[in-house]
Structure formats: C-alpha cells, structure tokens
Amino acid sequence: MRDKIKKTIMDYFYITIGIMLVASGIYYFLVPNDLAAGGVSGLAIVINHYIPTISVGLLMLTMNIILFIIAFILIGPxxxxxxxxxxxxxxxxxxILERLFPIKEKVTGDxxxxxxxxxxxxxxxxxxxFNRNASTGGTDIIAKMLNKFFHIDVGKALLMSDFSITLMAGLTFGKEVGMYALLAVIINGFLIDEVINGLNMAKQVTIISTKGDEIKKYIMEHLGRGLTIYNAKGAYTGEEKExxxxxxxxxxxxxLREFIREIDHKAFITVSNVHEVLGEGFKELIGD
Known part of the structure; x- marks a missing residue:
C-alpha cells in the first residue's frame, strides 16, 4: 500500500514537471509568435488573436472543461x-505564467x-x-469522439484536428506562420515518441563467464534484479556453458559491467536496448 501511494505521488510529481515544461514552451515561444501548433493551445492562440481580452490560459481552461463535460456525456467516464x-x-x-511572469518582449522573433x-x-x-499514463486532453478528446461516432482511427482523427487548427493559423496569421505551425506539429509527434522511448529504455544483458555464481549473486543481491539461466554448448569447443x-x-x-571487469576480464557480454519493459521490477501492467 505504501509503495502504491509513493508511486502515485511520484507520478503526479513528474506530471507536474511535464506540465510546467509544456506551459513554458507554449507561453514563451509559441504564443508570442502566433505558432498555433495544433491542440487546444493552438486553437486558443487563434481565438486570442480575434478576442485579445481573453487570455490564452483562460481560453484553454474553458475549452478543456467544456471538452471534458462533453466527453463524460458522450463517451463516458x-x-x-x-x-x-x-x-x-x-x-x-x-x-499562472500570464499573471505572475508576463511576457514583456519576445524571447526571439525568429x-x-x-x-x-x-x-x-x-x-x-x-x-x-504520457510516460506517466496521463494525457494533456484537448484534441485527444476530440479524436476519441470522432473515433466513436464516425469510426475514424484515433491517430487519423488527431492528425485531422491538429491539421485543422494549423490551417486556421495559416488563414489567421499568414501562410508562412501556418507552415511553421504545421512543421511544429510534425516535429512534436516525433519528439514525444523519442522522449517516451528514452525514458523507458532498459538494457538486456547476456553474460557467459567462468565467474557465473559471483555474477548471479551480484545481480540479485546488489542490483535487486532477477535473471534467467540457460544451458548452452559451445559449437567450437563442445564445452557446456551457463x-x-x-x-x-x-x-x-x-x-554490473564494472563488477564483471574486476572479476573476469575474459567474460563474454552482449548488450541490447529494450524500448519498454513491463512487469515485476519495472512498469506495472495495470493502468490508472
């Protein structure tokens, strides 16, 4: 129970860090240059151009609340x-950034x-x-509604909604700004995937060594990891190996590499990247 509470606290801690990074990127770089790069934030930037008395943050908050209400009614909880x-x-x-740390001048006009x-x-x-099993909502909700009622794939629906917003940006701020906004949408999709892969990446290590017992003990007792043992036979020597x-x-x-280097510099080690690991000792299979 205590571990679950600790995990939940850490999830919300990292989500908060993620939120602040997204908010800083939108407020200090996208909003001042009218870069409506999809999402509710992009739509808020377009609306703010026509109704400047309503702040982008307030527009986003209002639209997200409306979208959640509609989603709860049409899609369910x-x-x-x-x-x-x-x-x-x-x-x-x-x-909050608009109120406490307002923009006095653009960070860059480029x-x-x-x-x-x-x-x-x-x-x-x-x-x-996303890595903490959360979503920033907005056009994700629109995509889910399009999927439910018009049977459009979620990915395609999300692309449609974001493309529609960048199209509005082009019509509102000019084709050059619209093209930059579309570029931002494309780069953002790739970057999110790379960040998630990087955060979840682990190492799968295969070891053949004469010091197998010591290595097993180190992995289990010092690293707190489990391991699998295979019995193999060398093709050249015919020798049985673990x-x-x-x-x-x-x-x-x-x-582990430094430990093996100290006790058996002739050990044979292969290492491969694993993009995601689910189960005991890693990310849980259950969701929110």
Missing part, C-alpha cells in the same frame, strides 16, 4: 484522474528558433506526461 489533472493543470499553469525551442520544451514535457540473461536500467548495467 473513461478518463483517469491523471488526465484530468494534466489537462486542467496545463491550462492553469499557462494562466520563427524557426521559436519552433525549435518551443517544441523542444513541449515535446519533452508531453513525453514525460548463459545468464538479465534486464536492468542503464545505470545498473554500468555497475
């Missing part, structure tokens, strides 16, 4: 607490730099949020 927190938290974070730094912050932030296989974090692998 299928949204977890993390998604509600992340979605409304992002809107609130931008609203559209390409604004796209790169804005998407770098938002992509990393959204990757962190093959150890374990999955661990990158940091743990560095420790």
């Amino acid at each position: 299928s949204f977890g607490g993390r998604t509600i927190y992340a979605s409304l938290g992002l809107s609130g974070a931008i609203w 559209l390409l730099l604004s796209v790169l730094f804005g998407i770098l912050l938002t992509g990393i932030g959204m990757g962190i949020v 093959v150890l296989m374990a999955v661990m974090s990158r940091k743990e692998f560095v420790r």
